Amino acid sequence: MNLLALQEITKVFGGLIAVNDLSFAVEAGSIVGLIGPNGAGKTTVFNCITGNYTPERGRIFFDGEPITGLKPHRVVELGIARTFQSIRLFGRLSVLENTLAGRHCRMKAGLFACMLHTPGQRREEKAAVARCMEELRFVGLADRCNEAAGGLSYGNQRLLEIARALASDPRLLILDEPAGGMNDQETADLVEIIRAIRQRGITVLLIEHDMRLVMQICEKLVVLEHGALIAEGAPEAMRRHPAVIEAYLGAEDEKW
Amino acid sequence: MEQFFQQLLNGLAVGGIYALVALGYTMVYGVLKLINFAHGDLFTIGAYLGLTLLASCNLSGMLPLPVAVLAVFVMVALLAALIGFLLERAAYRPLRNAGRLSAVVSALGASIFFQNAVMLIYGARVYVYPDFLRPDFTVHVFGMAVPGVRLLVIAASVLLMLGLSAFIQRTRTGAAIRAVAIDPGAARLMGINVDRVISLVFLIGPGLGGAAGLMVGIYYGQIDFTMGWSYGLKAFTAAILGGIGNIPGAMLGGLLLGVIEALAAGYIAIAWKDAIAFLVLILILIIRPTGILGERTADKL
């Protein structure tokens, strides 16, 4: 069953076609990699899925429901959570509070309950803190929960973004270069975390330039060039696909 | 029809003054991302300095009138520029790395300070510019009698704006100002002395603003110490209308605001003209959230 399906998505900026008539699907429970040379439009595709951009043409379905053009917070409520390529944490809030921000959309306390701290609000708050601590433990940041997020190392900031996304109970997790700026050890840990996420029943769609990581964990790759799909399939097949090899020629930093 | 053209010309004259003041807001915003709320009061200071120089130094006795006025123009611009330069050093430079709104509050404090300094020095009454300063010829255009002073004000503001545009577009220093406005960090790495550029902007902006103050004195014949608030607010509105940080935008915004106001005063109701100006601003921003010429940068994700 497909959890996510893109149908003929086109996104244009000014005169530039960033994504061109793109269709692909993500099967529930899988880990799918979206790859391609720099400027291929990968992040634009993500932004179309998460509602940050509205595509000019085409439709996006999540679990069979159309989500094209929904506002980003609605998309999160439906069960798609994301991380950002250029880390976007709330730097002056604590690590725990950043995770609680992800939990926000699953909480219900209204304005008056918040002002008056009603018993229901207190219960909900307590449960949210407990849940977020669990997510922090999951990524290994629990002992730093009271630190300011801006003070974490690059790799830990990426993990915190993942924890924040997980706190919103996603069914699909979208990771934009999760290993960017990580050293080898951190990347190895990340691979384990992504696998554990899938074991929790969460589908993962990721953009990554670290081909070792991609080959290690993805069951399927979708390859973009100039905003258009050039190939999709199993990683091993993609490695030998002529169009893919062509697209990557000269991209020295992305050795297979 | 004649009334329309008269209002239009009147609007262009006032708009030219707004534009000159707006340039100061927009240039400072460009390099520092700061709304210099004290800018309107530098404009007031320009008007008062002009009066003092013209009246007490008896320049107009020593030199032919147009030359005297021109000399005063230059002196006022230089003095206002000097005050602007000192203001930046004293009130804004220490806050360069603080939150943006801290500098805004400092600017508001500076505005209150300048306004009350003018009041203490000159008194709270309205001052009248000497009558003989006002050129009293009229020009006949298409059968309309147009006061010459109106045309002179339009011409002077257009001339100053063209001069500034040429400076910004054609010179190396102008290129440095543009570079700092786009990215101060990168500009510094390219060997541009950012502090010097900021100081320069605080010379040019207040210089133009001070000159505009003198023009208001000559055009309307009277000045008071609170005029910086209203003109400053209008000019800031004009800068936003055109797209803050954008130099042609400030010019366009100023002229447009002047014309809108004049037409609103002429055709709707003079009591509502300021409200209408703001209403138009709000409507334009609803349609174009970054002003008329402001860049519509999509948020980087």
Next chain:
Amino acid sequence: MKRMPLYLALGALLCVLPLVCNAYWLDVCVMIGLYALLALSLNVILGQAGIFHMGHAAFFAVGAYVTAILNTLCQWPIFCTMPLAGAAAALFALLVARPIIHLRGDYLLIVTIGIVEIVRIALINDIFGLTGGSNGIFGISRPRLFGFRIVKSAHFYYLVWGMVGASLLLFYGLWRSRFGRALNCIKEDDIAAEGCGVNVTRYKLLAFVLGAFWAGMAGTVYAAKMTTIAPESFNFMESVIIFAVVILSGGSQLGVLVSAFLFIGLPEVLREFSNARMLIFGLAMMIMMIWRPQGLLPPGPRHYAGPSDGLPPAAPRAGNQATEAGRSA
């Protein structure tokens, strides 16, 4: 809650102040309380959500005029007009903020200034024939609370500071909830906030509406205290003062109180300098900001019950700790 002793000391001081102050200084303290009320409500919008709003006087004006009109024309008792004044200001805020809420920083700043000016000009021009033009409205009656007539400065003092106390508690609750966190997230990075599930537009609007409601209620108290209101009491300068109080405060509620005392009290202390007092005031504004660019008292961290309980001591993170956590989950 490290600041609790400070609050208690301040509270005790405020309680006994009427016993030692003369009527003049008591009136000053009433005004300080009123501005504290306005600044606390603006702090939700400007301090917590980071929305550049310099037009709070407009909502204050709407509240004051609603009370004045209902009281003088329909003979409503003052306290009955209070919820309506708040609601009217909130509704007004909702209507004007809805189309402009997406504007960024400085664009929003000038638009909110514009709203103050439009409101003031509308009041001067006797809009709907109800506002009395530039003379304003006079003859507003004194409020009655359970049969007790509030007339004297001391009465208003306790009324205003009682409201400040209640506001402190309610806004503190707000700050310590998902609502306050959502506003902080919007201030830090609104795209990230939206991206992790916060309805940014809705929360910004709610902040506006809530702040305006409070400003409207403050307007009621102001009208009752003054018994006369005029458009010039709600000009741009008022907005500037409220704005500056919030920025100087640094964003915490205690900071707002201290800042309100400085901003409203200072010109009174400087009265002996007569004409020069506003000159010194402007200078003081600059010096205070340069002295404390981050504000007097930035908000401290929120504390969460037991997040660090039952955790391993903060040891340097082992390389494979994340892996273990991943497996155990």
